[in-house]
Amino acid sequence: SLSESGLSYSIQNGSSGSNHLLECGSLREGRSNGETPAVDIGAADLAHVQQQQQQALQVARQLLLQQQQQQQVSGLKSPKRNDKQPALQVPVSVAMMTPQVITPQQMQQILQQQVLSPQQLQVLLQQQQALMLQQWPSHFFFFLPDFLQQQQVATQQLAFQQQLLQMQQLQQQHLLSLQRQGLLTIQPGQPALPLQPLAQGMIPTELQQLWKEVTSAHTAEETTGNNHSSLDLTTTCVSSSAPSKTSLIMNPHASTNGQLSVHTPKRESLSHEEHPHSHPLYGHGVCKWPGCEAVCEDFQSFLKHLNSEHALDDRSTAQCRVQMQVVQQLELQLAKDKERLQAMMTHLHVKSTEPKAAPQPLNLVSSVTLSKSASEASPQSLPHTPTTPTAPLTPVTQGPSVITTTSMHTVGPIRRRYSDKYNVPISSADIAQNQEFYKNAEVRPPFTYASLIRQAILESPEKQLTLNEIYNWFTRMFAYFRRNAATWKNAVRHNLSLHKCFVRVENVKGAVWTVDEVEFQKRRPQKISGNPSLIKNMQSSHAYCTPLNAALQASMAENSIPLYTTASMGNPTLGNLASAIREELNGAMEHTNSNESDSSPGRSPMQAVHPVHVKEEPLDPEEAEGPLSLVTTANHSPDFDHDRDYEDEPVNEDME
DNA sequence: CATACTTTAAACACCC
């Protein structure tokens, strides 16, 4: 039986064609121009194609000229200049000159009739490719390791384009030859499968195929298209790359730890740091650099090889880009499939719960299980992007996905009530990375009301909020709470009243709510801390390198979590959320870990992330004098009392 | 199984 992923790929590939990769492929325009994929070209079409050809020819000539110019220019320019708009230089100018995109069919026609010289063909293809490049989300370049970014982006771009271009070209021609030989017939009703893979982006199997095509055909093509220095890149590095690609993509065991073969390079290098002798680029005595396969007896020789053969140069960077594209497309694919899954789940859930006719609670249930299942859908630790309701969000979370952290898997009280049937604990990384997601999707946040309320209050400048402000925070931060207001507002009020940790402070204008941190810390341990399985779960899920929001992570880092310090991309909201979450964790850990007085809830760093399971009855915060200067005065948050201690005076500085 | 926690629902009081 096929593996699940394989199945889904093949299905998607063959039939529905909902492949979102279309969206970044240049040929998409071609299809959206109203052309159906049918390759059945009639006379009229042919005439049209002829026209197109003429145009294309002209364009090609122009392009050729321009391209040469640009190459010269880019070769001369200092690398720095490219930092600004790395993606745009070549593609934009090219694309602007030729707004129209040639459909696959037309392209094929052109190819078939061989009216264009190889160079011209190449330019044409490059033009197509340029459009695609242009459409690459800018975040794509965040994937670049720093050292790559310092390179001459323009020349890399050219090299990369060359590579892609040639791959494209070769596949086109290969398919063409197949078609000519009658080995491959395209039927009108059927999607133009042979050409689509290029347009749709590279689904792993197709990609492998592509590499193979290039590998097998490159000798023939070597002489045709390339007058650029980067060409040898294509031929040398691409040749015989299929196996390593295959192993990278299809064979989880090729990578060190098994699970993470499909991940960004950074992650792999990370794992290789942890296991110095299981380098992701090294396996079975062979260099697994795409296109390499050099035999290296031992790890040392591999390292030598790596440094000598795959040093930092245009070729390597170009290959790196290809690999990045592979990863990106896999991620996109995954996101798409997850979206689909969610839609399926939604559909089924709505259906199954409809008869009960209890709209609000059911909505809740289904959404929770939904989010759960969605995260479950990518079980094998793929860097899953959140199934964001709006497309633009997805890439944003992809960028930082290469970074991993332990701190993330420690979100405090998690609502698991409805999701337990599914036996998949919500990973806190999901929450973190989906923070933006919760803002836009009506998925219930897996936090308790108490946690959220506290969070809202702590986020406020004065660490105090009116009830209405709390409401607003809920609706602002979570799309879910834009509905069922009666229900959750009641719950909020209920929680405020019920929990001792929420303290009502009379104000001139009325009353505000504050958090008594000590009470909050007191309360929490019983929920989460004593749960070794949960902690274990968190840690194990860490092994999967679940991606997480960089901002969140950064704020975790800056909040005295020494482990993974990264550049901060300050999103204050996320930051506060992170700190709130962290504090919850701290409380939990502090009760599991240490019986010493590190009971200052806000400050206790994550020094003991390693679980020391001293599940002792926590000392009463009251008797823990030391750092716990936060005596419970009912109306200020002890957490921050070092900088503000007079809040109990009705200062009347109500922001908002 | 008992206990604690969370959520939901609802009744009620108070105030503007």
Place this chain on the structure above:
DNA sequence: TGGGTGTTTAAAGTAT
């Protein structure tokens, strides 16, 4: 009188 706010009780589900 009605809505917002706040308190309280009850019930049910879940975790420990």
